[in-house]
Amino acid sequence: MIQIENLTKRYGSFTAVDDITFTARPGRVTGFLGPNGAGKSTAMRMLVGLTVPSSGSALVLGRPYRSLPTPARHVGVMLDAAAQHAGRTGRETLVLAAAMAGMPRHAVDRALERVGLTSREAERRVGNYSLGMRQRLGLAGALIGEPQVLVLDEPANGLDPAGIRWMRGLLRDFADQGGTVLLSSHLLHEVEQVAHDIVMIGGGRIVAEGTQEELLAGHGQTVVGTPEGERARLAAELRGAGHQVDLRGEDLVTNATRAQVARIALTAGVPVTHLAESSAGRLEEMFLQLTADQARQERTEEVSA
Ligand SMILES: Nc1ncnc2c1ncn2[C@@H]1O[C@H](COP(=O)(O)OP(=O)(O)OP(=O)(O)O)[C@@H](O)[C@H]1O
Numbered sequence: 658m659i660q661i662e663n664l665t666k667r668y669g670s671f672t673a674v675d676d677i678t679f680t681a682r683p684g685r686v687t688g689f690l691g692p693n694g695a696g697k698s699t700a701m702r703m704l705v706g707l708t709v710p711s712s713g714s715a716l717v718l719g720r721p722y723r724s725l726p727t728p729a730r731h732v733g734v735m736l737d738a739a740a741q742h743a744g745r746t747g748r749e750t751l752v753l754a755a756a757m758a759g760m761p762r763h764a765v766d767r768a769l770e771r772v773g774l775t776s777r778e779a780e781r782r783v784g785n786y787s788l789g790m791r792q793r794l795g796l797a798g799a800l801i802g803e804p805q806v807l808v809l810d811e812p813a814n815g816l817d818p819a820g821i822r823w824m825r826g827l828l829r830d831f832a833d834q835g836g837t838v839l840l841s842s843h844l845l846h847e848v849e850q851v852a853h854d855i856v857m858i859g860g861g862r863i864v865a866e867g868t869q870e871e872l873l874a875g876h877g878q879t880v881v882g883t884p885e886g887e888r889a890r891l892a893a894e895l896r897g898a899g900h901q902v903d904l905r906g907e908d909l910v911t912n913a914t915r916a917q918v919a920r921i922a923l924t925a926g927v928p929v930t931h932l933a934e935s936s937a938g939r940l941e942e943m944f945l946q947l948t949a950d951q952a953r954q955e956r957t958e959e960v961s962a
Pocket residue numbers: 668673691692693694695696697698699700843
């Protein structure tokens with residue numbers, strides 16, 4: 658179990674992680690999803706005691722990570738697979754990790770086998786590994802202490818499609834055996850494929866949270882186009898009839914069905930220029946919006962720099 662409560666990190670006047678609260682439960686894979694710069698890595702670093710929070714708390718198995726005795730026996734962590742010592746072989750890297758975790762040497766062979774690195778590959782220097790091999794080695798290091806919890810930052814980075822499928826299976830199996838998995842990703846489809854629960858973060862804040870079914874299901878939304886001058890009136894009529902309404906750019910998006918919208922618009926005498934069922938789920942729309950916002954912000958920062 659991972660419990661994050663009101664966790665915040667400020668760098669000067671900039672808030673990288675802004676008052677986030679969520680729980681990652683045993684037996685489930687929790688996907689921590691957000692565009693680049695959303696605050697995922699900062700939150701994970703706070704979780705494992707590498708960055709000091711400005712406020713709030715992060716507990717793993719009911720305790721701060723730093724107070725766990727032999728943390729690697731409880732929590733497997735992979736934050737930056739590219740940061741491994743390039744001069745060591747894969748096996749040496751794992752022998753060290755096993756020693757630090759107080760695990761016997763045969764744990765190394767078991768970990769190599771679990772991540773699909775051959776003994777021959779394990780004898781090569783990490784500096785000569787592909788990014789995908791480094792990810793496998795990083796995961797082997799995280800698994801070496803037979804932990805109940807995994808904290809993985811972008812674990813699928815650099816893996817080919819077969820590797821991604823393999824990783825998905827491994828993480829699902831880990832959760833099926835009662836483990837807790839928290840993994841971050843900036844790719845919605847990657848998270849969709851593996852996570853039972855999703856926490857979506859943008860600009861340091863949680864913008865959506867729930868089970869995959871709750872968040873990814875099409876929510877029966879209808880997209881309505883009306884002339885600009887009529888939009889507010891139709892929104893008010895829809896809200897008056899108990900429907901939810903969002904104004905998104907030129908469109909009005911509502912949870913009312915097309916038939917309900919048509920009836921209400923007709924009664925109110927509001928012209929409708931188009932009326933369609935939303936093809937994307939709520940999460941996908943929010944995610945695209947977040948990514949677009951982030952890109953806009955980066956462009957603005959570049960211009961003002
Ligand atoms: N030490 C630091 N000092 C100042 N700002 C920082 C520091 N670390 C992170 N940030 C900023 O905090 C924000 C969140 O960064 P973070 O690395 O947590 O995002 P992320 O969601 O993991 O993104 P990515 O997918 O690109 O790794 C970014 O704007 C980043 O520039």
